Structure formats: C-alpha cells, structure tokens
Amino acid sequence: MSTTTDNDTILRGVLDRWKSAVDAHDPQRVASGFTEDAIFQGLHPYSVGRHGVADYYDSQPLGMTAEYRILETRQLADDLVLGYLDVDFTFADRPTVAVKLAVLVRRAADGWLIAHYQVSRLD
Template structure:
C-alpha cells in the first residue's frame, strides 16, 4: 500500500513547496536561500548548475519583483526517514501576462525536525516539444 500523497508527514514535498512558494511570491531571497542545505545543487532557468545558499540567494535576488508561482500537482516520495523528494507542476507568472510552465524536481534532506532542499531542478515545458 502506498502512502497518501496529501499526508505531509509522508510527503514533505507539500510543506516545502508551500514555504518555497511563499518566499518566491514575496520576493524574499534570504528566506528562499534558507530553504536549501548549505551545499545544495541548484539548476534554475540559467544555463549553469550552481551550488550553495549564496548562489541560490543571488539567483532569486535577480528574479523580477511582481512574479509569482502557481502550484499545480505535487507528487512526492520518501526514502527512509532522512531523504524525500518529488515533482511539482509550477507556472511562473507576472502581471504583464508572461508565463513559464515548468516541472520542478526536488531532493529533500531532513534537518532536525524539518526538511531542506538538497537538489533543485526546473525543466521548462515547451508547447512544441
């Protein structure tokens, strides 16, 4: 029998994505960086993979204010008590009508009583692909 994907205890993706969305929508790069492990791997829209909280903070600092993320379906998994992850369907938007649908994949690591992002990757969804 598989775990209920809506159960936060068994699917920490929901809780982490909720905190990530709040930080993104509020354009709070320091809060965003705190969601990641100190040596997290990060692949955003840019061509390079980076690592570390400072790189994550700088990436989100450069995101234009006034953008938000609409979160769709979230699917998660657990590997024991210390590792989890999954996928989320996200559409980044702004008031001018810009929209960028992506698949977001995360690897999560338990830190104390909570979860941090260990690896982050977005894949842009192209209509003609």
Template sequence: MSHPMHDVLDRWKAAFDNHQPDVIAELYTKDALFQGFGPTVVAGRDAVRAYYEAVDADRRANVTVLHTYSLGDHVAGGFADVTFTGADGWEAKVHLSLVLHRENSDWRIRQYHVSRFIAQD
C-alpha cells in the first residue's frame, strides 16, 4: 500500500490541473492552515477554495514526492518538489510540505506550506 502523501497529492494534482477549486478545497480539513504564494497564512476550506479560484485555469503542476512520514494511524506528511507551469511559459518551482490528518477512512490536508526557490547558477 502506498503512503497517503502519494494518494493525496495525486488527487490534488488532478484537481489543480483541471482547475477544480471545490474539489481541491474538499481535500483539506475544515480548519486547515494554508500558506501558498501569498504573504498571509489563511485557514479553512473557504479560504483554500478562494485561493485556488484565483489561480489561472491554464496552470499545471508537476509533483515529485521527496520524503514521507507517519505518526501513528492518523497523522502523516512529507515533502515534495512542485513545478507550476502555465501555457504562456510561466514557471515557478516550490518546495511543498504537508501535514495530513486521517478523518475516518479519508486522508485530508491539515497544513500546506510552499516555499518558492530559485535555482542558483
């Protein structure tokens, strides 16, 4: 069985690539903490939905899971590298960290944090 980080990020990527903010928001806990590209940490599904509604519909994400961990049966997480791209050639590379929480039989994102990085020559 694969780690829940892989499953959650597969579902997140599919919803992101298809510009489905409602589907993305449902991947988060009701009280999730979210730090995207903006300077402000926001909380809750409504804030997550609003964030993704504002993302250009042509954006896509390429996700590489780097590390996973589990803490008991209800907490897991890990780190990934994500490259966001747009049809106009726009690109942003980020490090992503997630904390996941198991609610009944479904894993949801409890904490999401991206940190943009610029490759050094």
C-alpha cells in the first residue's frame, strides 16, 4: 500500500490535469481525465460516462477556474485512491463557489483516471 505522500502525488497528477482543462474551458479534455464509466455528480443531476462530464463542463461559463486543496487521502486498493478536497470555483461575473469534492481515482492502462466525482455544497 502507498503512503499518504504517494496518494497526494497520484491525486495531484490527476487533479492538476483536471484543473488545467477546467481553467481552459476544454470540456473534452476534462472528460478525458475520467474513466469511460465514471459516475459524475457536479452541482446538477448526475451522469455516467465521459459524455456527461463533457456536457457538464461545456455548460459552465467561460472564465470559470478551479483551485483545490487536498484534505484527506486513502488508498483503498493497489489501483484505487480516494481523495477528499476543498475546491473553489471562481467566475468573472459572480461570487466564488466553495465546495467539497470527493474523488475516486483508478489506475488504468493509460494512467490514473477519475472513476467517481461527487461535489457537495455545505452552505
């Protein structure tokens, strides 16, 4: 089993790619960081698969960016890491939206991908 540092490194690799694609408003690139059968729950109804992820991020306003901070990690299996994070989504024309994000990332043949994504607003 990996250490917390290893888990953080795995998550940062996945989430840095996610953040870069979100910040660039590139929905297809965001979706490519998810498994084909990913369960995705943003602040709208959930979807399954990359198409739903791409549709969700395509509906987000231009100029939206994401900043994340890893709060906790757990390695659940050799190929599965859980992450719990704070994420701030900032916009050009409205207040920042602060959320909690839980992700499960899974090792695939082409690297680590998000298999489950669950956002919660606590306000």
